[in-house]
Amino acid sequence: MRIKLNKSTMLGLLTEELTKGEVSSLIASRLGDNLNSREFKKKVSEIAADVVSELFKVLWQRNSFWKSSAVNC
Numbered sequence: 405m406r407i408k409l410n411k412s413t414m415l416g417l418l419t420e421e422l423t424k425g426e427v428s429s430l431i432a433s434r435l436g437d438n439l440n441s442r443e444f445k446k447k448v449s450e451i452a453a454d455v456v457s458e459l460f461k462v463l464w465q466r467n468s469f470w471k472s473s474a475v476n477c
Contacts, residue, residue: 409417438444
Protein backbone atom coordinates (compact mmCIF):
# COMPACT_ATOMS: atom_id res chain seq x y z
CA MET A 405 0.00 0.00 0.00
CA ARG A 406 1.47 3.34 -1.06
CA ILE A 407 0.52 6.56 0.60
CA LYS A 408 0.90 9.78 -1.34
CA LEU A 409 2.27 12.64 0.72
CA ASN A 410 1.75 16.12 -0.57
CA LYS A 411 3.32 19.30 0.75
CA SER A 412 0.54 20.13 3.21
CA THR A 413 0.49 16.60 4.63
CA MET A 414 4.27 16.65 5.14
CA LEU A 415 4.09 20.07 6.76
CA GLY A 416 1.39 18.86 9.12
CA LEU A 417 3.42 15.81 10.12
CA LEU A 418 6.54 17.85 10.71
CA THR A 419 4.63 20.41 12.76
CA GLU A 420 3.27 17.65 14.97
CA GLU A 421 6.69 16.11 15.50
CA LEU A 422 8.81 19.16 16.11
CA THR A 423 8.01 22.59 17.40
CA LYS A 424 10.18 25.57 16.62
CA GLY A 425 11.48 25.63 20.18
CA GLU A 426 12.63 22.02 19.97
CA VAL A 427 14.38 22.62 16.67
CA SER A 428 16.15 25.77 17.81
CA SER A 429 17.24 24.18 21.09
CA LEU A 430 18.57 21.16 19.19
CA ILE A 431 20.52 23.39 16.78
CA ALA A 432 21.83 25.57 19.62
CA SER A 433 23.04 22.57 21.61
CA ARG A 434 24.80 21.07 18.58
CA LEU A 435 26.45 24.38 17.69
CA GLY A 436 27.40 25.02 21.29
CA ASP A 437 29.07 21.64 21.55
CA ASN A 438 31.02 22.23 18.34
CA LEU A 439 32.04 25.80 19.16
CA ASN A 440 33.43 24.80 22.53
CA SER A 441 35.37 21.79 21.29
CA ARG A 442 39.16 21.81 21.34
CA GLU A 443 39.33 20.72 17.67
CA PHE A 444 37.23 23.70 16.57
CA LYS A 445 39.37 26.17 18.51
CA LYS A 446 42.54 24.61 17.09
CA LYS A 447 41.20 24.84 13.53
CA VAL A 448 40.17 28.49 14.01
CA SER A 449 43.68 29.27 15.30
CA GLU A 450 45.25 27.60 12.27
CA ILE A 451 43.02 29.52 9.86
CA ALA A 452 43.72 32.83 11.63
CA ALA A 453 47.48 32.18 11.49
CA ASP A 454 47.26 31.42 7.76
CA VAL A 455 45.26 34.59 7.12
CA VAL A 456 47.75 36.77 9.01
CA SER A 457 50.66 35.12 7.19
CA GLU A 458 49.06 35.77 3.79
CA LEU A 459 48.32 39.37 4.80
CA PHE A 460 51.97 40.01 5.66
CA LYS A 461 53.09 38.40 2.37
CA VAL A 462 50.81 40.70 0.38
CA LEU A 463 51.85 43.77 2.37
CA TRP A 464 55.54 42.90 1.88
CA GLN A 465 55.03 42.58 -1.88
CA ARG A 466 53.21 45.90 -1.98
CA ASN A 467 55.96 47.48 0.12
CA SER A 468 58.60 46.33 -2.37
CA PHE A 469 56.52 47.70 -5.26
CA TRP A 470 56.07 51.08 -3.54
CA LYS A 471 59.78 51.38 -2.74
CA SER A 472 60.86 50.51 -6.28
CA SER A 473 58.38 52.95 -7.84
CA ALA A 474 59.49 55.74 -5.49
CA VAL A 475 63.16 55.22 -6.43
CA ASN A 476 62.37 55.37 -10.16
CA CYS A 477 60.56 58.71 -9.92
